[in-house]
Amino acid sequence: MLYRENGQFKTTYQADQQIFPIAQDRWGVLLLIAFAFVGVPFLVDEYMFRAILIPFLILSLASLGVNLLVGYCGQITLGAGAFMAVGAYAGYNFLIRVPEMPVLGAILLGGATAAAVGIVFGVPSLRVRGLYLAVATLAAQFFWDWAFLRIKWFTNDSPSGNVSVSNLNVMGFEISSPLSKYIFCLSVLVVFGLAAKNMVRATIGRQWMAIRDMDVAAAVIGIRPMYAKLTAFAVSSFYVGVAGALWGFVHLGSWEPAAFSVDRSFQLLFMVIIGGLGSIMGSFFGAAFIVILPIFLNQFLPVLGALFGMEISTATVSHAEITIFGALIVFFLIVEPHGLARLWSTGKEKLRLWPFPH
Amino acid sequence: MSGRKIGDVILDLKNISLSFGGVKALTDISFDVREHEVRAIIGPNGAGKSSMLNVINGVYHPQEGEIIFRGQHRRDMDTHEAAEQGIARTFQNIALFKGMSVLDNIMTGRNLRMKSNLFLQALWIGPAQREELEHRKKVEEIIDFLEIQHIRKTPVGRLPYGLQKRVDLARALAMEPEVLLLDEPMAGMNVEEKQDMCRFILDVNDQFGTTIVLIEHDMGVVMDISDRVVVLDYGKKIGDGVPDEVRANPEVISAYLGASH
Amino acid sequence: MSFFIETLLGGLMTGMLYALVALGFVLIYKASGVFNFAQGAMVLFAALAMARFSEWIPGWLGIESLFLANLIAIVLTVVVMFVVAWLVERLALRHLVNQNEATLLMATLGITYVLDGVGQTIFGSDIYKIDVGMPKDPVIMLESMFEGGVLINKEDFIAAAIAAILVAALTLFFQKTPTGRALRAVADDHQAALSVGIPLDRIWVIVWCVAGITALVAGIIWGSKLGVQFSLSTVALRALPVVILGGLTSVPGAIIGGLIIGVGEKLSEVYLGHYVGGGIEIWFAYMLALVFLLFRPQGLFGEKIIDRV
Numbered sequence: 001m002l003y004r005e006n007g008q009f010k011t012t013y014q015a016d017q018q019i020f021p022i023a024q025d026r027w028g029v030l031l032l033i034a035f036a037f038v039g040v041p042f043l044v045d046e047y048m049f050r051a052i053l054i055p056f057l058i059l060s061l062a063s064l065g066v067n068l069l070v071g072y073c074g075q076i077t078l079g080a081g082a083f084m085a086v087g088a089y090a091g092y093n094f095l096i097r098v099p100e101m102p103v104l105g106a107i108l109l110g111g112a113t114a115a116a117v118g119i120v121f122g123v124p125s126l127r128v129r130g131l132y133l134a135v136a137t138l139a140a141q142f143f144w145d146w147a148f149l150r151i152k153w154f155t156n157d158s159p160s161g162n163v164s165v166s167n168l169n170v171m172g173f174e175i176s177s178p179l180s181k182y183i184f185c186l187s188v189l190v191v192f193g194l195a196a197k198n199m200v201r202a203t204i205g206r207q208w209m210a211i212r213d214m215d216v217a218a219a220v221i222g223i224r225p226m227y228a229k230l231t232a233f234a235v236s237s238f239y240v241g242v243a244g245a246l247w248g249f250v251h252l253g254s255w256e257p258a259a260f261s262v263d264r265s266f267q268l269l270f271m272v273i274i275g276g277l278g279s280i281m282g283s284f285f286g287a288a289f290i291v292i293l294p295i296f297l298n299q300f301l302p303v304l305g306a307l308f309g310m311e312i313s314t315a316t317v318s319h320a321e322i323t324i325f326g327a328l329i330v331f332f333l334i335v336e337p338h339g340l341a342r343l344w345s346t347g348k349e350k351l352r353l354w355p356f357p358h
Numbered sequence: 359m360s361g362r363k364i365g366d367v368i369l370d371l372k373n374i375s376l377s378f379g380g381v382k383a384l385t386d387i388s389f390d391v392r393e394h395e396v397r398a399i400i401g402p403n404g405a406g407k408s409s410m411l412n413v414i415n416g417v418y419h420p421q422e423g424e425i426i427f428r429g430q431h432r433r434d435m436d437t438h439e440a441a442e443q444g445i446a447r448t449f450q451n452i453a454l455f456k457g458m459s460v461l462d463n464i465m466t467g468r469n470l471r472m473k474s475n476l477f478l479q480a481l482w483i484g485p486a487q488r489e490e491l492e493h494r495k496k497v498e499e500i501i502d503f504l505e506i507q508h509i510r511k512t513p514v515g516r517l518p519y520g521l522q523k524r525v526d527l528a529r530a531l532a533m534e535p536e537v538l539l540l541d542e543p544m545a546g547m548n549v550e551e552k553q554d555m556c557r558f559i560l561d562v563n564d565q566f567g568t569t570i571v572l573i574e575h576d577m578g579v580v581m582d583i584s585d586r587v588v589v590l591d592y593g594k595k596i597g598d599g600v601p602d603e604v605r606a607n608p609e610v611i612s613a614y615l616g617a618s619h
Numbered sequence: 620m621s622f623f624i625e626t627l628l629g630g631l632m633t634g635m636l637y638a639l640v641a642l643g644f645v646l647i648y649k650a651s652g653v654f655n656f657a658q659g660a661m662v663l664f665a666a667l668a669m670a671r672f673s674e675w676i677p678g679w680l681g682i683e684s685l686f687l688a689n690l691i692a693i694v695l696t697v698v699v700m701f702v703v704a705w706l707v708e709r710l711a712l713r714h715l716v717n718q719n720e721a722t723l724l725m726a727t728l729g730i731t732y733v734l735d736g737v738g739q740t741i742f743g744s745d746i747y748k749i750d751v752g753m754p755k756d757p758v759i760m761l762e763s764m765f766e767g768g769v770l771i772n773k774e775d776f777i778a779a780a781i782a783a784i785l786v787a788a789l790t791l792f793f794q795k796t797p798t799g800r801a802l803r804a805v806a807d808d809h810q811a812a813l814s815v816g817i818p819l820d821r822i823w824v825i826v827w828c829v830a831g832i833t834a835l836v837a838g839i840i841w842g843s844k845l846g847v848q849f850s851l852s853t854v855a856l857r858a859l860p861v862v863i864l865g866g867l868t869s870v871p872g873a874i875i876g877g878l879i880i881g882v883g884e885k886l887s888e889v890y891l892g893h894y895v896g897g898g899i900e901i902w903f904a905y906m907l908a909l910v911f912l913l914f915r916p917q918g919l920f921g922e923k924i925i926d927r928v
Contacts, residue, residue: 013491013494017491017494076724124912128912130720130724132916135859138859139906139908142856143902145902146898146899150898151895199480202479202482202486202490203465203474204476206458206462206465206466206469207466209455210469212455213454214456216453217454220415220437220446221447221467221469222437222469223466224438231476269725269728273725278457315739316740319740319744320736320740322736323733323735323740324736325729326728327729327732327733328729329726330710333715333718333725
């Protein structure tokens, strides 16, 4: 079947407002999700789950959150890592301090706490933007870095903020094997991804984008900048916070504040730039890219070195990694500021006309 | 003109003065706008026309004066309040949301009327979904009215200038405003586009009874379509009245011909 | 009391170093409207180059004299920084003219990573030391005013003097030279500057060179005090609140902002720190800048931003 929308006539606005108005897209995505749930578990080994798929799913969730704020609402953040930390540590506290607290509840409450903190640190966005706002979000980063290291109550008096959770149990299922972790994260991501897509096509999403594109005009048609910006901060931080809780609970199991350092914040920002600002799809592309690149370089560079008879050390690989990383960021900003998502949609556009491009 | 009937004063501006730092943009300006009329503000560049509109919908806050809208006295307007009270606005340098499609741009004009909460929107169920459809219908009416059906899904950044101006108008109309402020709606258009725009403005005024406050440089257009004209020069009011009066006003003539400067 | 004065002076000295880094930020921002996040990476890069060159040169050229080796190392490092500036302009900035502020900021974040990676690949990633013969011995001052006097490092004095000279030179450069004027024109409006015939690309290279030199000065002072290592790169993050406080476009702002942050950090750490577990310096600086931002978004000496509709 060719990729065509010919003959798919929409007779209601409802049909026209679907998430994927083209039938092939709709089926494609459904198939992909079904495959992720049913097919993937048969195809990959434990290493793949642990090193690639689970980090990819969780970072996708975080990158979705960052994209809602940066890509859709135009509010730059360099403090996303801090909100992951807040999600993780708040979730941890809910889990150990509230008797009978279910794991899923703790994770969501962790997200909710991150949302509340996000609102507080979003307040400067009402006065400043761009670079100045970036600095304000860095303030959040350094404050929380410090708080989880030094305020003992947050980490239940454990030294250097190192905490761990075990025996995860979600609605009767034990989350301990890589497969169960994968399925759990995938389910969360599907729900959150759908919700994000819904928000950006609803009035709240339009308000965010209006603020991003032309804030004065947005105010003139009655959008409250305060409401739009703070909801963006709240929703974004909620996503990022849940991702943080998952990262701690499910991926790491035990963690310390360094897991959510300023480097993590930059990494999340890079994901949305490379993936595509203002694109849900792009958030996934960006996360995939950033998870896979280091693994690829680790495998590939020594091989390349051996080809030229050079010994390549791990330090060199890690330096090469950050170099390539930085170069790619600059490259994307210059060549395709809309990221991988734009390449994807350009490709689809071509496909729609193929094989008669005119 | 047609069957519309000009009513009482709906918007009354009294002794408005506005300055930025030490620079006076507006000095002691008073004029009123009646319901259903087309009121033009004219004047040379830098006369303070756009500042005047910005005062009316609360982007700028005058240091002195009073704004009376629908009988309510105010020191100044707030943008959100102005929007809620039914004042809409188009911009001189088109201020569309350039990352969004035409349809989405116009839909933003409905935002004040969409009440469903964030959770319902995230889940796309119940009232959120119904609301979305309901307002889409209204927006489609406006799209039909302004004859821009063919560009509905186009990102506004890709449109030619004339069409962008029309989308700007569409977004303002989507608010179903009582008073519509138009900042040079025909600037930079060719004759044909100007004629279209004139027609739309008059139709809006006629069919919806919308009061229109208009800034325009094309004197022919202004004299043709407006009921009353106020003339500004260097932030001061130098003339006010029906087009024929203004045309005959010596001060206005000299401001335009530059004789007295 | 003398303890307080010592803390205060210590803060001022740290502040001076922040000011040097902040100066690099301000220079590039003033002249190109780019907020150069990579300034910290440039400090690291310059310091690494300096440290390694001065180590290698005696071997390469067979020079015994430390002074001569250092001198050649400085010249070489300056050349390297010029090459870096030229490459940055050629490969990145040239293609990003007229992009918005946020895009440029993110691009410099990318450049940061490249410089960190390349710098460590070429020069290594251990801890190195720079020895330009700065006196390390402390002096005791103001003995007549306080019992026991106040303990100060001579090194800090020299550092402060160098910083002051640099600032004076830069101010003159900006205000009095035709190049300085062209730089300010470019900062105001890229296109307008182009239209009156200012060669944008050359201007950018020049300003990045100047920023490279300030990075080298900061790198040498900092490196000879604390050693050269990767953490030097994060000095950008420490100096960020400084520019926010001082205003992005103001050279004196960078200096005064640096001093305020330096002193504020030290005093808060010493007098508040132990109530809350210590280590509050870095976020305290940010919070200070943040609170300030809310009341005066353009900074102490920045130009007020007016939106037009």
